[in-house]
Amino acid sequence: MSSAIINGKEIGQEIRGSVAKQVDELKAKGVTPGLAVVLVGDNPASKTYVANKQKSCEAIGMYSELIALPETISEQQLLEHIRALNEREDIHGILVQLPLPKHINEDSVIATISPDKDVDGFAPISVGKMMLGQETYLPCTPYGVMKLLEHSGIEIAGKHAVIVGRSHIVGKPMGQLLLQKDATVTYTHSKTPDLPSFTKQADILIAAVGRANFITAAHVKEGAVVIDVGINRDEDNHLCGDVDFAAVDGIASHITPVPGGVGPMTITMLLANTVQAAAKTVN
Ligand SMILES: NC(=O)C1=CN([C@@H]2O[C@H](COP(=O)(O)OP(=O)(O)OC[C@H]3O[C@@H](n4cnc5c(N)ncnc54)[C@H](OP(=O)(O)O)[C@@H]3O)[C@@H](O)[C@H]2O)C=CC1
Numbered sequence: 001m002s003s004a005i006i007n008g009k010e011i012g013q014e015i016r017g018s019v020a021k022q023v024d025e026l027k028a029k030g031v032t033p034g035l036a037v038v039l040v041g042d043n044p045a046s047k048t049y050v051a052n053k054q055k056s057c058e059a060i061g062m063y064s065e066l067i068a069l070p071e072t073i074s075e076q077q078l079l080e081h082i083r084a085l086n087e088r089e090d091i092h093g094i095l096v097q098l099p100l101p102k103h104i105n106e107d108s109v110i111a112t113i114s115p116d117k118d119v120d121g122f123a124p125i126s127v128g129k130m131m132l133g134q135e136t137y138l139p140c141t142p143y144g145v146m147k148l149l150e151h152s153g154i155e156i157a158g159k160h161a162v163i164v165g166r167s168h169i170v171g172k173p174m175g176q177l178l179l180q181k182d183a184t185v186t187y188t189h190s191k192t193p194d195l196p197s198f199t200k201q202a203d204i205l206i207a208a209v210g211r212a213n214f215i216t217a218a219h220v221k222e223g224a225v226v227i228d229v230g231i232n233r234d235e236d237n238h239l240c241g242d243v244d245f246a247a248v249d250g251i252a253s254h255i256t257p258v259p260g261g262v263g264p265m266t267i268t269m270l271l272a273n274t275v276q277a278a279a280k281t282v283n
C-alpha cells in the first residue's frame, strides 16, 4: 500500500485563508501588514524563493518590499539598511535571505534585526525564547512542519523523532519544537556513524540534509512518518527532496512530497508571523 501523502500545498492554502482574514481585519483598523525581504547578490535560487514570498504576500493583501542589494555591499552598509527597516512603521517583518556573501558575518546581520520584526525567528533573542518555551516568532520551516503534523492528526507525544541535520534554521529548532510536544528527540548529522541504525528507530523522521534522495528504504522503519525538508536538484535538474520518495513510498505511513510538502508551509508561516507582528502594533 502506498504511504499517505501529507499535502503541504493544500494545508498551507487552508492556513493562508485564515491569515488572509486577519489581514482584512488589520486593514479595517488602518494597518496593512508589511514584509521587507532583503536580498544580497543575485543567486538565481534565492531570487526564485524571494519572488515566491512576495507573490504570496500580495495574494493575501499584504505589503511586501524587496530590498535588492549588490553582492559587493559592505557589512556596515547592509546593517544600515536593516537599522532603517527596524525604524519603519509600515514594515512589520524583516527577512534577510540566506545565505549571505562570504565577506558578510551572518550572525551580526541577524542579530541586528529588531526582535519585534524577526519573523524568521533566527535572531538570538527569538531562539532563546523558543528554547525557553516563551512566546516568540517560531522559525518558519520547523513551525510549518509542526502544522503539517497537527493537521494530519499525527501524534507526537511519546514518539521517537529522529532529525537528520542540525542547522540553525531547520534541524536544531525542529528538534526543539518536537521536544516541546513531548517527543523523544535524537539529532543526527554528518559525524553520526551508521546513520540508518538511528533513523530506523524513528516514528517521525525529519530529513533536513540538503542531499538529493539521500534517505532510502534502508533508513526507514515500517509505518514511520517521513518529513522531507530538502529542496535539491537531481542530476536531471529536477526539484527533489532529501528522501528517495519512490523507495520509501509504501514503507512510511505518511510522507511529504517535494515540491508541495514543507516548502509551501515555510512561506505560509512567514505570512502568519508577519501578520502576528503587525497585530501587535494595534491595540
Ligand atoms: N522546505 C523549506 O522550506 C526549506 C528547505 N531547506 C532545504 O533543507 C535542506 C537542509 O537545509 P539546511 O538545514 O539549511 O542545510 P545545512 O547545509 O545548513 O545543514 C545540513 C545538515 O545536514 C547534515 N548532513 C550533511 N551530510 C550528512 C550526512 N551524510 N549524514 C548525516 N547528516 C548530514 C549536516 O551535518 P553537520 O552539521 O555535521 O555538517 C547539517 O547539520 C536543504 O536541501 C535546503 O535547501 C532549507 C530551508 C527551508
Ligand SMILES: Nc1nc(=O)c2c([nH]1)NC[C@@H]1CN(c3ccc(C(=O)N[C@@H](CCC(=O)O)C(=O)O)cc3)C=[N+]21
Residues within 6 Å of the ligand: 048, 049, 052, 095, 096, 097, 098, 099, 120, 140, 141, 231, 239, 258, 259, 260, 261, 262, 263, 264, 266, 267
Ligand atoms: N532568511 C531565510 N529564510 C528562509 O526561510 C529561507 C532562507 N533564508 N534561505 C533559503 C531557504 C529555503 N526556503 C524555501 C522556502 C520555500 C520553498 C518552496 O516554496 N518550495 C516549493 C517549490 C519551489 C520551486 O518550485 O522552486 C515546494 O517545495 O513546493 C523552498 C525553500 C526558505 N529559506
